[in-house]
Amino acid sequence: MEDFKVFNGLSMNLGNLSRLSDAKTRSISPENFTGEKGKGGMATEGGGKNSARDLGVGWKISPYIDIAAGETREIANINGSGAIQHIWLTPMGTWRKTIIRFYWDGSEIPSVECPIGDFFASAYQDEQFAQLNSLPVCVNPGSAFNCYWEMPFRKKCKITIENMAEENMTLYYQIDYTLTDIPDNCAYFHASFRRVNPLPYKEVYTIIDNIKGQGHYVGTYMAWGVNNCRWWGEGEIKFYMDGDEYPTICGTGTEDYFCGSYNFETKNGGEKRYTEFSTAYAGMPKVIRPDGLYNSQQRFSLYRWHICDPVRFEKDLKVTIQALGWRSNGMYLPLQDDISSVAFWYQALPAAKLNPLPDKDYLEII
Numbered sequence: 421m422e423d424f425k426v427f428n429g430l431s432m433n434l435g436n437l438s439r440l441s442d443a444k445t446r447s448i449s450p451e452n453f454t455g456e457k458g459k460g461g462m463a464t465e466g467g468g469k470n471s472a473r474d475l476g477v478g479w480k481i482s483p484y485i486d487i488a489a490g491e492t493r494e495i496a497n498i499n500g501s502g503a504i505q506h507i508w509l510t511p512m513g514t515w516r517k518t519i520i521r522f523y524w525d526g527s528e529i530p531s532v533e534c535p536i537g538d539f540f541a542s543a544y545q546d547e548q549f550a551q552l553n554s555l556p557v558c559v560n561p562g563s564a565f566n567c568y569w570e571m572p573f574r575k576k577c578k579i580t581i582e583n584m585a586e587e588n589m590t591l592y593y594q595i596d597y598t599l600t601d602i603p604d605n606c607a608y609f610h611a612s613f614r615r616v617n618p619l620p621y622k623e624v625y626t627i628i629d630n631i632k633g634q635g636h637y638v639g640t641y642m643a644w645g646v647n648n649c650r651w652w653g654e655g656e657i658k659f660y661m662d663g664d665e666y667p668t669i670c671g672t673g674t675e676d677y678f679c680g681s682y683n684f685e686t687k688n689g690g691e692k693r694y695t696e697f698s699t700a701y702a703g704m705p706k707v708i709r710p711d712g713l714y715n716s717q718q719r720f721s722l723y724r725w726h727i728c729d730p731v732r733f734e735k736d737l738k739v740t741i742q743a744l745g746w747r748s749n750g751m752y753l754p755l756q757d758d759i760s761s762v763a764f765w766y767q768a769l770p771a772a773k774l775n776p777l778p779d780k781d782y783l784e785i786i
Contacts, residue, residue, distance in 0.1 A: 428441060428443055428600045428602075428603070429442075429443025429598050430503055430570065430572070430598070430600065430606075431570065442600070443598045443599065444457075444598060444599040445596070445598055446498075446502075446596075446597055446598070447595065447596045448495070448496050448498075448594070448595040448597075449593060449594040449595070450463075450482045450484055450485050450592070451463060451480075451482050454497075455597070461477070463481040466481045466482025466483070467483060467484050468480045469481050484590050484591060484592045484593075485591050486588055486589070486591075487513075487588065487591055489583060489585055490583065490584070491582070492580050492581065492583075493583075494578065495579050495591075495593055495595070496577060496578060496579035496595050497576075497578050498597065499576055500575070500599050501573070501575070502572070502573060502577075502597055502598050502599040503570055503571055503600070503602065504571035504596075504597045505570060505597055506567070506568055506596040507565075507593070507594070507596070508564065508566050508596075509536075509592060509594070510563050510565065510591075510592045510593075511563070511565070511591050512589045513587065514585045514587075514589075515536050515542070515545045516535045517583070517784070518535065518536040518537075518581060518582070518584070518585070518589065519533065519534065519535060519581070519582040520533075520535075520536050520579070520581055521533050521534075521581075522578070522609070523579075524577060524608045525574055525576050526575060526576050527769065527770070529771075529773050531608055531609065531769075531774075532611040532612075533611075533612065533613065534611050534612070535613060535783060536581070537565075538613055538643065538760060539565075539611060540552075540557055540559060540565035541554075541557050541641045541721065542565070542706075543641075543643035543721060543760060544719055544785065548706070548708070550696070550705040551698060552703065552705045553698045553699075554701065554723065554725060555568065555701065556639070556727065557569075559705075569638075571608075572606045572609075577597075579595065584783070585780070607635055607636070607766035607768050608766060608767060608768070608769055608771070609764075610763075610765050610766065611762055611763065611765075612628055612762065612774045613760070613761070613762050613777060614626065614628075614760065614761050615758075615760040615783065617758040618647060618756040618757060618758060619743050619757055619758075619759055622754045624655075624658075624740045625741050625742070625761070626740050627640060627642075627739040627740060627741060627761045627763050628739050628775075629737075629738040630772050630775070631736055631737040631738070631765065631771075632735070632771070633735070633767050633768050633770075633771065634735070634767065635737070635765055635766050635767025636726075636730035636732040636733070636765060636767075637726060637730060637731035637732075637737060637739065637763070637765045638725065638726045638727065638730050638764050638765055638766060639727075639763075639764035639765075640657075640724045640762070640763060641723045642720075642721075642722045642723075642741075642759065642761045643722075643760040643761075644719070644720045644721075644722065644757060644759055645717055645718075645757055645759070646719070646755075646757055647717065647755065647757050648745050648753070648755055651745055651746060652674075652755055652757065653673060653684075653744075654674070654744035654752060655742030655743050655744040655755075656672060656674075657669075657671040657677045657741040657742075658670050658671070658740050658741070659731055659738075659739050660737070661733040662734050662735045662736060663735065674741065677724060677741075678704060678722045678724050679699070679703075679724065684697075694707045694718075694720075701727060702723065702725065703722070703723055704720060704721065704722050706719075706720070707719070707721075725764075730766075743756075760785070
């Protein structure tokens with residue numbers, strides 16, 4: 421009979437949910453900043469102090485933190501061996517100017533550096549709520565960001581939030597993790613943000629490059645602002661791996677890569693329109709349509725998770741996508757769109773330094 425201690429409590433699914441494990445469950449929030457056992461709900465100071473003045477300790481005294489303009493706050497500092505299993509947070513303030521960073525095993529270089537909305541596949545911050553229902557990322561009413569990416573570490577995990585905006589912000593959050601042994605073949609989670617606005621004429625958009633070492637690519641998020649009329653998604657995505665001159669993987673079109681087809685278009689009652697969708701592995705949960713006033717350009721929010729089909733590389737990886745529309749004479753039109761992306765992948769450490777973020781003015785998206 422197999423010893424239950426062999427199971428480390430990672431890679432959870434319905435098939436192994438009944439298995440016992442010696443893994444230790446912990447959680448960090450403003451009610452327990454360290455995640456220590458038996459140390460939650462002990463706050464005497466916090467945003468709920470006045471509301472709980474007749475109730476005392478244990479009655480929701482510290483449910484959130486404030487982050488001043490220009491301030492960076494550490495929201496997790498975990499020592500030991502384990503893995504992040506779930507993150508929930510709801511940020512006030514400006515999402516594009518709120519930066520989340522992850523550091524693994526004492527590295528001074530972040531393995532994740534991304535505006536917080538884009539990290540949760542939700543770049544466009546406006547009054548139009550967009551439900552996102554996928555396996556690793558969920559966005560629920562009203563601005564509840566959730567991710568279930570498994571993020572292993574062997575010595576240490578640090579997570580920070582930077583408020584680049586000119587105004588203070590409030591952050592509610594909870595980080596659920598396990599302390600357990602990590603197998604030698606587990607790689608580290610990475611995510612890198614990029615933006616080009618506008619894309620130079622006849623240039624391809626680079627989602628990620630300069631990945632060195634062994635790993636596997638697990639997802640793409642894109643916020644695509646169209647600056648031309650007509651269809652914008654004829655471009656192909658390309659994966660160059662392990663010294664490729666021409667790509668090993670070459671897609672057939674932008675909507676095809678995001679698991680749609682024919683312009684993401686449906687015909688309901690004779691009316692043709694882009695149709696939002698959100699599924700386990702791919703989706704276009706938000707379309708911003710011109711309203712005849714300030715929303716003058718179309719905007720598309722798209723995700724594609726390579727969970728069942730990770731793109732594995734041994735030495736290096738580069739991923740690009742073309743921006744292509746149509747000319748009036750049936751020829752392709754290279755577009756000059758406003759394109760942002762987040763690449764998600766796992767790899768061994770040490771990793772190359774991430775592409776630097778643009779300044780806060782270039783990050784801003786309307």
